Amino acid sequence: MRISIAGTGYVGLVTGVTFASLGHDVILVDVIPEKVEMVNSGKSPIYEKGMDDLLSKLVKEGKIRATTDMKEAVKGTDVTFIAVGTPSRDDGSIDLRYIESVSRDMGKAIAEKGWHLIVVKSTVVPGTTEGFVLPIVEKESGKKAGEGFSVAMNPEFLREGVALEDSMNPDRIVLGVLDERSEDLLREIYERIDAPILVTTPTTAEMIKYTANSFLATKISFANEIANICDRLGIEVYDVMEGVGMDHRISPYFLNAGAGFGGSCFPKDVKAIVSLAKENGYEPELLEEVLELNERQPLRMIELAEKVVGDLNGKKVSVLGLAFKPDTDDIRESRAMPLVKGLIEKGAQVIAYDPKAMDNFKQVFPEIEYAESAESALKDADVCMIQADWDEFKSIDYDSFGLEAIIDGRRTIDRKLKTPHIRIGSGVIV
Ligand SMILES: NC(=O)c1ccc[n+]([C@@H]2O[C@H](COP(=O)([O-])OP(=O)(O)OC[C@H]3O[C@@H](n4cnc5c(N)ncnc54)[C@H](O)[C@@H]3O)[C@@H](O)[C@H]2O)c1
The missing domain is CATH 3.40.50.720 (NAD(P)-binding Rossmann-like Domain)
Structure with a gap:
């Protein structure tokens, strides 16, 4: 499967490296050019046990690369995972500004291509994928959800420090989907991971x-x-x-x-x-x-x-x-x-x-x-x-x-x- 991931932080990078290790072709996207350059030279922008060696091997094999160009990444892939940060505002509520900007970019990027699946991996409060991401993508792409694209939610449970191990051996995989096509695609991505799958x-x-x-x-x-x-x-x-x-x-x-x-x-x-x-x-x-x-x-x-x-x-x-x-x-x-x-x-x-x-x-x-x-x-x-x-x-x-x-x-x-x-x-x- 050809997979793009928006956000090359702890979750985006670990998810990308995991998917590439499972045999998929991965493109990471980030707004920070230094992070993109580091990844492309096989160096991890974060410290995580085992990451540097695995990343440099996968980059050399051509299984993973990074770019700042969301359109190019989306165009060449079938599915995009969103793994940008979701920090707290001063009052403790969730700050969705990165989710908003990445959803706009996604909408523009899928306007010119066939059916695409957008999967939210960032931790977002209930209702965000369907009530926030989906309408932005519909508006920016001019496409209707379910026809031109679909959205799904796949929360991440990794622990920093043992993130690669957790990502390869999760206790469970939760797939929040709206249609069968999205479920089938996500099941295919995780096919080689031995973990119970909960579909919701x-x-x-x-x-x-x-x-x-x-x-x-x-x-x-x-x-x-x-x-x-x-x-x-x-x-x-x-x-x-x-x-x-x-x-x-x-x-x-x-x-x-x-x-x-x-x-x-x-x-x-x-x-x-x-x-x-x-x-x-x-x-x-x-x-x-x-x-x-x-x-x-x-x-x-x-x-x-x-x-x-x-x-x-x-x-x-x-x-x-x-x-x-x-x-x-x-x-x-x-x-x-x-x-x-x-x-x-x-x-x-x-x-x-x-x-x-x-x-x-x-x-x-x-x-x-x-x-x-x-x-x-x-x-x-x-x-x-x-x-x-x-x-x-x-x-x-x-x-x-x-x-x-x-x-x-x-x-x-x-x-x-x-x-x-x-x-x-x-x-x-x-
Ligand atoms: N870190 C963890 O242990 C962990 C575990 C489970 C879930 N999560 C969740 O995953 C999400 C990401 O967390 P993280 O720790 O990886 O964050 P992070 O801050 O390490 O990484 C986020 C990345 O997204 C990039 N970004 C921001 N806007 C972008 C855009 N428009 N396009 C492309 N890239 C963009 C940033 O430059 C940054 O590199 C959060 O919602 C977090 O709650 C984190």
């Missing part, structure tokens, strides 16, 4: 994605709520969750207490569904508290540090891990941001380190100090705070640095240390 409407497919992310975010905030209770009762929350997660109705995943969730999806998607619920006359109090607890949770690391070392004013605090989680350079909504902001407000001197995310973080916090390695960040530090559990942080000889305390936001260190080592929910300090 585009609007239900959109809601499935929001519900899944809201549930996972709720699970994390729930674990953090229990951790904060455990701290008051002197109970180790990880031991509690081990027992809780053995219940097959609950499962052991997403029960890790810590500094809260970040990333490009959970915070923005929960905010978007909260906003949509309110617009429709419902106050989603449970989901609002999930978000609020998540804002307070990284500050719990500061609270714990103060309990051990007192006032942080003038203390040298090394923050390890700036990405929202390990194995990615993505800092969107990383809990390192409220943490670093809180430390600056307390008058601490922050020295930060991350294996991949420092360049991105420097753009937001140019005023703090950055270290070349975890060890140099810890040299002369008073307190160490671990915000993302990169593997390399697990084997550091923390006792050799003369630290007053280590506040572990992710249960990174699982061994006894001489240095006071406190985790959120470890039940040793209130």
